[in-house]
Amino acid sequence: MTLVPTQVGVMWPSSHLMHFNSNTGVGQITTVLDATGEQCAYVGRVLWNDRGTHTVGSSSVIHTHTWASTWANGASTFDVGIQDVATGAGPAAQPDGTFDVKGTFTGGDGSVVSVNFSAFPMTTGSKSIAQGDLIAVVFDFTNRAGSDSIQLNRLTTNTFLHTSLVNTNLGGAGWAAIGPGSCPNIIIVADDGAIGTFDFSTPGCYWGASTFKSGDAADEFALMFQLPWSGKIDALWAAFSYNSTTSDGTISLYTDPLGTPTVVSGASKSFLAETTMRASALTPVLSIFTLPSEVAVSHGVSYALGLKATGAGNLGLHTWQLSNANFRSILDGGTTLERRSRTGSAAFGSASTTFIPMMGVRYSSLHDAGGGGGGGLLVNPGMRGGMI
16 A cells, blocks of 8 residues: 555544634524424535435324424414425525425424524435435424424534525415525434435534633543544644633643553644634634644554643633434544543543534545545545535
8 A cells, every 4th residue: 555645635534624714713693483384494405424315204204493483373384394406497495385395383283492402304205315316304384383483403504515406485485596695504313224425515503612711620521433544644623612811731642542542752742822813702713733744543543632721721622512422424534423521631421422523634645545444434434525
């Protein structure tokens, strides 16, 4: 095997970066449905965690994140399901108006959850969906009673990362695309348990942050993972916010994170908050820490990439929050991904499999031939790929 340089590098996990806007950070915004007939559609091409074809029918569930909602009146009804995308003249990427599969929900049934994850089981119809099929996941407020309202939470993103979109039909105005920079927030669990989302979109998640400073009970948070390929890296990266000019820290790559964590030689960088782009408690900065020289890494080894606070100001390490640990299979790294924390030099503990830190490494060289059955496919059959 020969190491081949990747020139500008391959960021990994790339799934953590696909909709991150390095200028304004990641934001949340809602579509409010509060009148009979109002609709929202998430439109995109399906990405399955196994790249296959799956049936979405009466054993399937559509997951999303809902914001401040009221769902209490028994006369309210709400349909959620999948439609084709219309091919005739009209607004771009509008649904065709016919549900191939759907579930119908009634006010007070607990289906719409306020400021949390909502799960919508399908009850009628069936649709075979192949990898890359263009579909619309449609939310249709068929009857609004009382003060019920539904807020669908999606994310803002960089406008040029635009392979899926959000459409709304509000107030009888007809379908209108919200436009680039608005990212669908969806997970589809098929009848056979396969997990899907829209390619280059947000997998049914919510954004949060692990906030910590020197002297806290946990002063270092980390992403634990396994790499898909052996090769060399030349940088570490993380998306985090700085509370003040005393928000100093160190980012390091460790082996044996659950035993005796040991910094990989050459894979650690300290930083001062004064040298960063901004000091804000709310806005994450995508920080890339270039290493002095390339560092060898291996497939199948458990690593932890830790962000340690060394100053009095807070660091806020930004994370995906998933409603189910199984949904990690749609992210690079799959079910090897965990959030860990520690104090001092102890082993990393406090595992979370639903809060996944937004951080990773940059490959600078990859082997031109692999052994052991293909490397990354064994680790993560749902990988999206390696480039941004």
